[in-house]
Amino acid sequence: MQKNNLLESKHFTLEPLTESVYACIHKPGGAAYSNAGIIDLGDRTLLLDSFNTLAASRDLRQAAEALFERPVDTIILTHPHSDHWIGASAFDASTALLTTKTIRQVCLEWGAEIMEEYQNPAAWEEWIKGTEKQLQTEQDERERVSLEIAIARTRYAMAEMDEYQPRYANQTFEDQLTFQGSIRSAELRSFGRGHSEEDLALLLSQDRIAFIGDIGFFDCQPYLGFCDLDLYREQLRFFQEADFTVLVPGHGPLGGKDDLALQLEYFDVLEELVRKVVNKGGSLEEALRITLPEPFDAWLMGGMSRFEANVHFVYQRLSDE
DSSP: OOSGGGTOOSSEEEEEEETTEEEEEEOTTSSOOSOEEEEEOSSSEEEEOOOSSHHHHHHHHHHHHHHHTSOOOEEEOOSSOGGGTGGGGGSOTTSEEEEOHHHHHHHHHHHHHHHHHTTOHHHHHHHHHHHHHHHHHOOOHHHHHHHHHHHHHHHHHHHHTTTOOOOOOSEEOOSEEEEEOSSOEEEEEEOOSSSSSSOEEEEEGGGTEEEEEEEEEOSSOOOOTTOOHHHHHHHHHHHHHSOOSEEEEEESSOBOHHHHHHHHHHHHHHHHHHHHHHHTTOOHHHHTTOOOOTTGGGGGTTOHHHHHHHHHHHHHHHHHO
16 A cells, blocks of 8 residues: 555545544455544554454554554454454554453454364365355345355455464453543443444544444444344434434444434334234244335345344344244
């Protein structure tokens, strides 16, 4: 990457939010797969999350170091889903990794599973061959894009298998932590269980900017597979009522309160459609055939596996009631 053009990367777009605060938004086709943030406190640099691959995170490191001409002091890990922290291994031990004890423990468990899976690259190759064969006959464009994304993501992971060693948080905090810098302060806050086992957000109140991690999925389907849906709704409502004008989600473009409202509406619409199936004794297969209305139908492009996971989650939740 070059310092001109705001340090272009094929993996993410670097978007300035205010002086010395940047959102790093995943580019389709790139290897980030999630968003991140670069925040200058004046005397040190913070990152929020570190992407899904070493390739994307190396660009992230280079961008942050070039922007402020110093190493990254701390990476904050917002939650334990691996697409937000695998890339932390692109940073050496001089950069601290910070999260809560709960998130760190879940990362340890996920990391062990990842390393075990990496011991069998032949299985990954076989999966790619089978998926490419499926792609040759798939007629549904939404499914085709989903398969293409999955293949590309798998190839990026395979390219890094031999060198990858996970890094885990070496610093933890509880509930709330304030960073006081020479030009701005930032509040790191836990919002407890919701989207995942525990979700963090970084709040820049004086700038009215909030990096909300996977509490936010804008213009795309949120992932519900590990969530507590009632608590997830509470997380979103907090930001609806808070005084932030720019929200940086974990996935999708920059947004605001209208995007939070749409995400909550997606929860309601999906739940109501699946409830109709459950109430008449319908099967999971029938629930998977529901049709989402606008604008949520457009969110399915490239995300059919997420849709299936979400329907499965909601179907099970309602069946257990």
